[in-house]
Amino acid sequence: MDFSPIVPALPSLWEGMLLTLKLLAFSVIGGVALGTVLALARLSSNKVLSLLAGFYVNYFRSIPLLLVITWFYFVVPFIIGWITGTNQPIGAFTSCLVAFMMFEAAYYCEIVRAGIQAISRGQVNAAYALGMTYGQTMRLIILPQAFRKMTPLLLQQSIILFQDTSLVYAVGLMDFLNSARSQGDITGNLHEFLLFAGLIYFIISFGASTLVKRLQKRLTV
Numbered sequence: 001m002d003f004s005p006i007v008p009a010l011p012s013l014w015e016g017m018l019l020t021l022k023l024l025a026f027s028v029i030g031g032v033a034l035g036t037v038l039a040l041a042r043l044s045s046n047k048v049l050s051l052l053a054g055f056y057v058n059y060f061r062s063i064p065l066l067l068v069i070t071w072f073y074f075v076v077p078f079i080i081g082w083i084t085g086t087n088q089p090i091g092a093f094t095s096c097l098v099a100f101m102m103f104e105a106a107y108y109c110e111i112v113r114a115g116i117q118a119i120s121r122g123q124v125n126a127a128y129a130l131g132m133t134y135g136q137t138m139r140l141i142i143l144p145q146a147f148r149k150m151t152p153l154l155l156q157q158s159i160i161l162f163q164d165t166s167l168v169y170a171v172g173l174m175d176f177l178n179s180a181r182s183q184g185d186i187t188g189n190l191h192e193f194l195l196f197a198g199l200i201y202f203i204i205s206f207g208a209s210t211l212v213k214r215l216q217k218r219l220t221v
Contacts, residue, residue, distance in 0.1 A: 005187040006196050017177030017200075020165050023081065023097060023175065027165075028158050030101035035108025042113055060106035065099075066167050072099035073171040094171040100161065107157055115150035116142055119135070152216035159208050164199065176200070 006013075041053035060068070076098050077090040119142050127137040147154075166177040174182070177197050184193030 001192055001195075001215055002088075002189055003192050003196065005183070005189050006193065007185070009183040009193070012183055013176065013197075015178050016176040019093070019173070020175045020177075023093065023100065023165050023168070024158070024162050026097055026105060027100035027161060030097070030156065031104035031108050031161075032112075033148055034101060034105035036112050038105060038109035038117060038144070039112035042109065043116060057106045057109050062102050065103055065164055066170055068103045069096055069099045069167055069170055072096070072102075085190055089163070092168070092171045095125050096168045096171065096173055100165070104157070108154065111153045111157060112146065115146035119145050143208055148219065151219065152212050155208070155212045155215070161214070163205060163209075166201075 003194045038053045038056060041049040042057070044050050044053075073092060077096040080090055080094075114140075123141055123145075124137055127141050132140070165175055168175050169178045169181070172178075180193040180197035181190065184190035187193075
Protein backbone atom coordinates (compact mmCIF):
# COMPACT_ATOMS: atom_id res chain seq x y z
CA MET A 1 0.00 0.00 0.00
CA ASP A 2 1.20 3.48 -0.89
CA PHE A 3 0.26 6.34 1.45
CA SER A 4 2.59 8.90 -0.14
CA PRO A 5 -0.16 10.61 -2.24
CA ILE A 6 -1.92 11.65 0.98
CA VAL A 7 0.66 14.35 1.81
CA PRO A 8 0.14 16.42 -1.40
CA ALA A 9 -3.63 16.05 -0.92
CA LEU A 10 -3.64 17.42 2.65
CA PRO A 11 -4.77 20.97 1.65
CA SER A 12 -7.82 19.52 -0.10
CA LEU A 13 -8.54 17.21 2.82
CA TRP A 14 -8.21 20.12 5.24
CA GLU A 15 -10.80 22.10 3.27
CA GLY A 16 -13.12 19.11 3.56
CA MET A 17 -12.51 18.91 7.31
CA LEU A 18 -13.24 22.63 7.71
CA LEU A 19 -16.57 22.13 5.93
CA THR A 20 -17.34 19.16 8.20
CA LEU A 21 -16.54 21.16 11.34
CA LYS A 22 -18.54 24.15 10.09
CA LEU A 23 -21.54 21.94 9.40
CA LEU A 24 -21.12 20.33 12.82
CA ALA A 25 -20.90 23.64 14.71
CA PHE A 26 -23.96 25.24 13.11
CA SER A 27 -25.96 22.02 13.39
CA VAL A 28 -25.19 21.68 17.12
CA ILE A 29 -26.10 25.32 17.85
CA GLY A 30 -29.31 25.18 15.84
CA GLY A 31 -30.20 21.68 17.04
CA VAL A 32 -29.76 22.53 20.72
CA ALA A 33 -31.77 25.75 20.35
CA LEU A 34 -34.63 24.01 18.56
CA GLY A 35 -34.38 21.00 20.88
CA THR A 36 -34.72 23.26 23.93
CA VAL A 37 -37.88 24.82 22.49
CA LEU A 38 -39.26 21.36 21.75
CA ALA A 39 -38.41 20.16 25.27
CA LEU A 40 -40.25 23.09 26.83
CA ALA A 41 -43.20 22.38 24.54
CA ARG A 42 -43.24 18.70 25.56
CA LEU A 43 -43.25 19.68 29.21
CA SER A 44 -45.90 22.34 28.67
CA SER A 45 -49.32 22.01 30.29
CA ASN A 46 -50.78 22.87 26.90
CA LYS A 47 -51.75 19.47 25.48
CA VAL A 48 -51.67 20.67 21.86
CA LEU A 49 -48.07 21.89 22.16
CA SER A 50 -47.05 18.76 24.03
CA LEU A 51 -48.61 16.45 21.44
CA LEU A 52 -47.12 18.34 18.48
CA ALA A 53 -43.65 18.33 20.03
CA GLY A 54 -44.01 14.65 20.88
CA PHE A 55 -45.05 13.82 17.32
CA TYR A 56 -42.07 15.78 15.94
CA VAL A 57 -39.61 13.93 18.17
CA ASN A 58 -41.05 10.47 17.52
CA TYR A 59 -41.27 11.09 13.78
CA PHE A 60 -37.69 12.21 13.25
CA ARG A 61 -36.34 9.51 15.56
CA SER A 62 -38.14 6.87 13.50
CA ILE A 63 -36.65 7.63 10.06
CA PRO A 64 -33.06 7.26 8.76
CA LEU A 65 -30.91 10.37 8.69
CA LEU A 66 -29.82 9.63 5.12
CA LEU A 67 -33.44 9.80 4.02
CA VAL A 68 -33.89 13.14 5.81
CA ILE A 69 -30.82 14.58 4.09
CA THR A 70 -32.13 13.51 0.69
CA TRP A 71 -35.60 14.91 1.37
CA PHE A 72 -34.32 18.28 2.52
CA TYR A 73 -31.91 18.51 -0.39
CA PHE A 74 -34.91 18.66 -2.70
CA VAL A 75 -37.44 20.37 -0.41
CA VAL A 76 -35.48 23.19 1.27
CA PRO A 77 -34.78 25.16 -1.96
CA PHE A 78 -38.50 25.19 -2.76
CA ILE A 79 -39.49 26.29 0.76
CA ILE A 80 -36.89 29.08 0.97
CA GLY A 81 -37.71 30.19 -2.57
CA TRP A 82 -41.40 30.32 -1.67
CA ILE A 83 -40.69 32.34 1.49
CA THR A 84 -38.27 34.80 -0.12
CA GLY A 85 -39.97 34.94 -3.49
CA THR A 86 -36.71 34.22 -5.32
CA ASN A 87 -35.43 31.33 -7.40
CA GLN A 88 -31.79 31.54 -6.37
CA PRO A 89 -30.11 28.17 -5.76
CA ILE A 90 -29.71 27.32 -2.10
CA GLY A 91 -26.89 24.83 -2.31
CA ALA A 92 -26.21 21.46 -0.73
CA PHE A 93 -24.61 22.93 2.42
CA THR A 94 -27.69 24.91 3.46
CA SER A 95 -29.98 21.98 2.73
CA CYS A 96 -27.82 19.61 4.78
CA LEU A 97 -27.56 22.16 7.59
CA VAL A 98 -31.35 22.44 7.88
CA ALA A 99 -31.69 18.65 7.72
CA PHE A 100 -29.14 18.09 10.52
CA MET A 101 -30.60 20.83 12.71
CA MET A 102 -34.13 19.48 12.49
CA PHE A 103 -33.11 15.85 12.80
CA GLU A 104 -30.75 16.32 15.74
CA ALA A 105 -33.25 18.60 17.50
CA ALA A 106 -35.37 15.51 18.16
CA TYR A 107 -32.49 13.90 20.08
CA TYR A 108 -31.39 17.09 21.82
CA CYS A 109 -35.01 17.61 22.87
CA GLU A 110 -35.04 14.38 24.88
CA ILE A 111 -31.70 15.22 26.48
CA VAL A 112 -32.89 18.69 27.49
CA ARG A 113 -36.22 17.33 28.72
CA ALA A 114 -34.46 14.79 30.92
CA GLY A 115 -32.18 17.52 32.25
CA ILE A 116 -35.10 19.75 33.16
CA GLN A 117 -36.98 16.91 34.85
CA ALA A 118 -33.86 16.11 36.90
CA ILE A 119 -34.18 19.46 38.68
CA SER A 120 -36.19 19.33 41.89
CA ARG A 121 -39.76 20.54 41.56
CA GLY A 122 -39.25 22.39 44.82
CA GLN A 123 -37.00 24.91 43.06
CA VAL A 124 -39.80 25.71 40.62
CA ASN A 125 -42.27 26.20 43.44
CA ALA A 126 -39.78 28.38 45.31
CA ALA A 127 -39.31 30.56 42.23
CA TYR A 128 -43.08 30.96 41.85
CA ALA A 129 -43.30 31.84 45.55
CA LEU A 130 -40.81 34.64 44.93
CA GLY A 131 -43.06 36.03 42.21
CA MET A 132 -41.11 34.81 39.18
CA THR A 133 -42.89 34.00 35.95
CA TYR A 134 -42.54 30.69 34.12
CA GLY A 135 -40.11 32.24 31.65
CA GLN A 136 -37.94 33.74 34.40
CA THR A 137 -37.92 30.47 36.32
CA MET A 138 -36.75 28.51 33.32
CA ARG A 139 -34.22 31.08 32.13
CA LEU A 140 -32.66 31.99 35.48
CA ILE A 141 -33.00 28.87 37.63
CA ILE A 142 -33.94 25.64 35.84
CA LEU A 143 -32.17 25.74 32.47
CA PRO A 144 -28.72 26.81 33.80
CA GLN A 145 -28.71 23.85 36.20
CA ALA A 146 -30.19 21.49 33.62
CA PHE A 147 -27.58 22.36 30.99
CA ARG A 148 -24.82 21.77 33.50
CA LYS A 149 -26.16 18.28 34.21
CA MET A 150 -26.73 17.36 30.59
CA THR A 151 -23.54 18.86 29.08
CA PRO A 152 -21.82 15.43 28.77
CA LEU A 153 -24.85 13.96 26.98
CA LEU A 154 -25.07 16.96 24.64
CA LEU A 155 -21.39 16.58 23.79
CA GLN A 156 -21.75 12.84 23.27
CA GLN A 157 -24.61 13.42 20.85
CA SER A 158 -22.47 16.01 19.08
CA ILE A 159 -19.76 13.37 18.59
CA ILE A 160 -22.34 11.11 16.97
CA LEU A 161 -23.37 14.04 14.78
CA PHE A 162 -19.73 14.54 13.76
CA GLN A 163 -19.66 10.98 12.51
CA ASP A 164 -23.04 11.34 10.80
CA THR A 165 -21.87 14.34 8.76
CA SER A 166 -20.16 11.83 6.46
CA LEU A 167 -23.63 11.02 5.08
CA VAL A 168 -23.64 14.27 3.07
CA TYR A 169 -21.85 12.34 0.34
CA ALA A 170 -25.37 11.42 -0.80
CA VAL A 171 -25.94 14.97 -2.09
CA GLY A 172 -22.39 15.54 -3.34
CA LEU A 173 -21.19 17.85 -0.57
CA MET A 174 -17.40 17.76 -0.32
CA ASP A 175 -16.90 17.09 3.36
CA PHE A 176 -13.79 15.40 4.75
CA LEU A 177 -14.80 11.84 3.83
CA ASN A 178 -16.00 12.79 0.36
CA SER A 179 -12.78 14.76 -0.23
CA ALA A 180 -10.74 11.71 0.77
CA ARG A 181 -12.78 9.51 -1.52
CA SER A 182 -12.38 11.97 -4.40
CA GLN A 183 -8.61 12.26 -3.93
CA GLY A 184 -8.36 8.48 -3.74
CA ASP A 185 -10.18 8.12 -7.05
CA ILE A 186 -7.91 10.71 -8.68
CA THR A 187 -4.65 9.16 -7.51
CA GLY A 188 -5.78 5.55 -7.71
CA ASN A 189 -5.16 5.03 -3.97
CA LEU A 190 -8.75 4.84 -2.78
CA HIS A 191 -8.11 2.27 -0.05
CA GLU A 192 -5.25 4.28 1.44
CA PHE A 193 -7.29 7.49 1.54
CA LEU A 194 -10.28 5.76 3.11
CA LEU A 195 -8.05 4.17 5.75
CA PHE A 196 -6.53 7.58 6.49
CA ALA A 197 -9.99 9.16 6.74
CA GLY A 198 -11.14 6.40 9.09
CA LEU A 199 -8.08 6.95 11.28
CA ILE A 200 -8.79 10.70 11.52
CA TYR A 201 -12.44 10.08 12.42
CA PHE A 202 -11.35 7.57 15.08
CA ILE A 203 -8.76 9.92 16.62
CA ILE A 204 -11.18 12.85 16.82
CA SER A 205 -14.13 10.79 18.09
CA PHE A 206 -12.09 8.78 20.60
CA GLY A 207 -10.33 11.88 21.89
CA ALA A 208 -13.59 13.79 22.25
CA SER A 209 -15.25 10.83 24.01
CA THR A 210 -12.38 10.63 26.49
CA LEU A 211 -12.72 14.34 27.28
CA VAL A 212 -16.48 13.94 27.73
CA LYS A 213 -15.96 11.10 30.23
CA ARG A 214 -13.55 13.24 32.24
CA LEU A 215 -15.97 16.16 32.15
CA GLN A 216 -18.78 13.88 33.29
CA LYS A 217 -16.73 12.71 36.30
CA ARG A 218 -15.91 16.31 37.22
CA LEU A 219 -19.54 17.44 36.96
CA THR A 220 -20.66 14.43 38.98
CA VAL A 221 -18.26 15.33 41.77
